[in-house]
Amino acid sequence: METVNEVNAAARVKKMRGGFRVNSRVGIAIEWIDGEKTLRAEGYTMDIGPKGCLAIVPQRLAVGQKLRIINLLGGAACPALLIWRGHEGSKGWELGLELENAPQDFWGLEF
Numbered sequence: 001m002e003t004v005n006e007v008n009a010a011a012r013v014k015k016m017r018g019g020f021r022v023n024s025r026v027g028i029a030i031e032w033i034d035g036e037k038t039l040r041a042e043g044y045t046m047d048i049g050p051k052g053c054l055a056i057v058p059q060r061l062a063v064g065q066k067l068r069i070i071n072l073l074g075g076a077a078c079p080a081l082l083i084w085r086g087h088e089g090s091k092g093w094e095l096g097l098e099l100e101n102a103p104q105d106f107w108g109l110e111f
Contacts, residue, residue: 021049026107027072028055030080030097032065042072043092050111052083052099058092061085069097071106078102 026045031038043057053069061067061082069080084096099106 021047029070
């Protein structure tokens with residue numbers, strides 16, 4: 001039997017993610033504006049969903065940062081928002097990215 005805290009935590013995660021995810025490693029690039037320059041970093045996803053992904057990227061960014069995410073497999077790109085930053089590991093930072101107006105086939109999968 002689940003405790004009240006476990007149920008509340010599961011509900012928060014479900015609401016935060018905005019839908020289901022599947023484990024999938026997809027190469028991505030993220031781009032952002034810093035002053036007059038467009039900067040870029042490449043990484044990969046840990047899981048993907050129709051509204052976002054959990055990615056590992058070797059760049060520390062601030063939550064709330066507006067980005068452009070590019071799927072390196074198909075070349076699709078769309079605006080994104082950094083909604084969560086986790087731990088820094090040996091390959092980079094855990095980043096929760098929310099896609100903004102992504103085409104349905106952004107990941108090359110049907111959800």
